[in-house]
Amino acid sequence: MVFGLGNKSFLTNPAHYATPSLDRGPPTSRGTAERTIKNYDYVIIGGGTAGSVLASRLTEDPTINVLVLEAGQDHRGILETRIPAAFGKLFHTDNDWNYRTTAQPNVANRELYWPRGKMIGGSSSMNAMMHHHxxxxxxxxxxxxxxCKGWDYKSMQPYFRRSEKFTPNPNRRPVDVSHRGNAGLWETGYSYLSEVGDKGFIEGCKEVGIPYNSDINTPSGTLGVTTFQTFISPRGARSSAATAYLPQHVVNRSNLHIATGVMVTKILFDVTTGSEPTAIGAELQTKRDGPKYHVGARKEVLLCGGAINTPQTLLLSGIGPREQLTKHNIPVIVENNKVGTELKDHFCSSGLMGKTKPGVSLDFLYNDLRSLPHLARWLVTGGGPMTTNVGEAAAFIRTVDPPVRMPATCKVQPKDYGSGEHGPDVEIIGAPLAFIDHGESRPPGNADVFSMVPIGLRPQSKGTIELESRDPFQHPIINPNYLSEKNDRDVLVVGVRVCLEILRSKALEKYLEPVEVNDDPDSPWWPYSASDIHAITDEQIVSWMPHTAFTLYHPIGTARMGPNSNDSVVDLQCKVHGTKGLRVIDASIFPEQVSGHPTAPIIAIAEKAAEQIRGIALKKAQL
Structure with missing residues (x-):
């Protein structure tokens, strides 16, 4: 039964009707948590990327009864979630949590915008669709x-493959399909590739010494330049966690219940039975000044709120640093100083832009009138530029071994924090359009451009998520502490220099207009416009980087996994230390930042967790 979702009757108060025991109208009070009637086996908090996977996989067993609680709305009424190129249209809408960080001292004291999906499917319904292990x-x-034994790549690879249904593209360079899944629920393939991205950026990377890598989703690793595989259907539509795992026939399952437009205010615990508090349900509201409702979980509560909402919910529920909980008059259920700490994010410097020749870029997509024929083409055929994921291609490099020789003006010497001996620490994304201020600003003179941006993949700077207040409707305090570690700046300096070499490559320059030479770092075309890119100093780059620097939308680690409660929040089965019946399954459990795009790892984690949970449920049933 679904509430606020699908073809079934829409119920105006999904929170009320998600509690079957309340059959005579909304109550004024439900009493204590211990009196909550337990109506569901599992209550999933958050219907985003991981929550969608869990809801689908757990209810494959008809004996398992699941309730999903999602603060956002149904994704299926939102056309922009289906059109790959339209994801930016969802920023700053009701389908976006619309977070902002605290002022960042090392990023020109700017408060930075963090978009996060607030709908079924979560951020997988509004990101750039990179499918990357x-x-x-x-x-x-x-x-x-x-x-974290059992979470190595060999152990994770079956879940990557299980999730995926890959469609090869005969017009792309061939890949070894033995590394691709072909029977999963999540459709993957290739989005639109512009000529400048293919013949310009990729060939330009090869020209400066970055080898081509046809498939970065294999045990061989990520190093090299590649065309991104994306989560896109053969019909040219986004394949989000929602469309893949919660299609109509899954939504129609009698053992699956989805309540949308509800805010979980806290997790409910039984603290009177046993040695550890046991999660028995959730408290929720449909609006800030509305009544509160309780829903119960017979077996477990599964928290899937993501790297921001998950620590906020844990803190509101009394799990976290004692000092912070006491400050907000929240009773301490479990003291754990790691909740909300260890926040890491992938951070980009300001982007580098080359002015393109006419007809080269896809900047026309920013113009509703000019993009209309391409929208019509997509609606009819599922093809064309509307299927672009913007970040078409990328190069993954190690700054301790840059592909080009650094000039004498480069004094920085980054340390190697890549994973293993071959893990990259910088990704350079090539995009055939401007992406300034998350696509909200246009380049000088409204020019058409090709953009490149270096991203620090293995940041050493750590931040925090803390409560602003005990009001669950108020956003928490987000402080990523960007560039607080010098090595993060050094890595980006080398990344910027490699970008400049690619921009000056013969392959890419064929598609670019010459810009007037200007050595002023405040010029909008600098540093590409510099008369001698090798004369640019490290200090000039460090000063320029924060102007329009931005997040790549990959926060992790705020409820990290580990075997010991003194340095982690969840154990190796994703169970919250010191509790029973509560797991966290989302990017917040990452022990360390991955060197790429996290959607595929999140889905693989959810697949693995669903198997763990169902295995336990089956074992208990057999007993």
Whole structure:
């Protein structure tokens, strides 16, 4: 039964009707948590990327009864979630949590915008669709360096493959399909590739010494330049966690219940039975000044809120640092100083832009009138530029071994924090359009451009998520502490220099207009416009980087996994230390930042967790 979702009757108060025991109208009070009637086997908090996977996989067993609680709305009424190129249209809408960080001292004291999906499917319904396992050594590091046995790449690979249904593209360079899944629920393939991305950027990377890598989703690793595989259907539509795992026939399952438009205010615990508090349900509201409702979980509560909402929910529920909980008059259920800490994010410098010749870029997509014929083409055929994921191609490099020789003006010497011996620490994305201020600003003179941006993949800077207040409707305090570690700046300096070499390559220059030479770092075309890119100093680059620097939308680690409660929040089965009946399954459990795009790892983690949970449920049933 679905509430606020699908073809079934829409119920105006999904929170009320998600509690079958309340059959005579909304109550004024439900009493204590211990009196909550337990109506569901599992209550999933968050219907985003991981939550969608869990809801689908758990209810494959008709004996398992699941309730999903999602703060956002149904994704299926939102056309922009289906059109790959339209994801930016969802920013700053009701389908976006619309977060902002605290002022960042090392990023020109700017408060930075963090978009996060607030709908079924979560951020998988509004991101750039990169399908990336990340480097195999990232997961080996989880197992070997952080004690997370069973989470190495060999253990994770079956879940990557299980999730995927890959469609080859005969017009792309061939890949070894033995590394691709062909029977999963999540459709993957290739989005639109512009000529400048293919013949310009990729060939330009090869020209400066970055080898081509036809498939970065294999045990061989990520290094090299590649065309991204994306999560896109053969019909040219986004294949989000929602469309893949919650199609109509799954939504129609009698043992699956989805309540949308509800805010979980806290997890409910039984603290009177046993030695550890046991999660028995959730408290929720449909609006800030509305009544509160309780829903119960017979077996477990599964928290899938993501790297921001998950620590906020844990803190509101009394799990976290004692000092912070006491400050907000929240009773301490479990003291754990790691909740909301260890926040890491992939951070980009300001982007580098080359002015393109007419007809080269896809900047026309920013113009509703000019993009209309391409929208019509997509609606009819599912093809064309509307299927672009913007970040078409990327190069993954190690700054301790840059592909080009650094000029004498480069004094920085980054340390190697890549995973294993071959893990990259910088990704350079090539995009055939401007992406300034998350696509909200246009380049000088409204020019058409080709953009490149270096991203620090293995940041050493750590941040925090803390409560602003005990009001669950108020955003938490997000402080990523960007560039607080010097090595993060050094890595980006080298990344910028490699970008400049690619921009000056013969392959890419064929598609670019010459710009007037200007050595002023405040010029909008600098540093590409510099008369001598090798004369640019490290200090000039460091000063320029924060102007329009931005997040790549990959926060992790705020409820990290580990075997010991003194340095982690969840154990190796994703169970919250010191509790019973509560797991966290989302990017917040990553022990360390992955060197790439996290959607595929999140889905693989959810697949693995669903198998763990169902295995336990089956074992208990057999007993």
């Amino acid at each position: 990340c480097d195999a050594h990232d997961f080996n590091e989880w197992a070997n360096e952080f004690g």
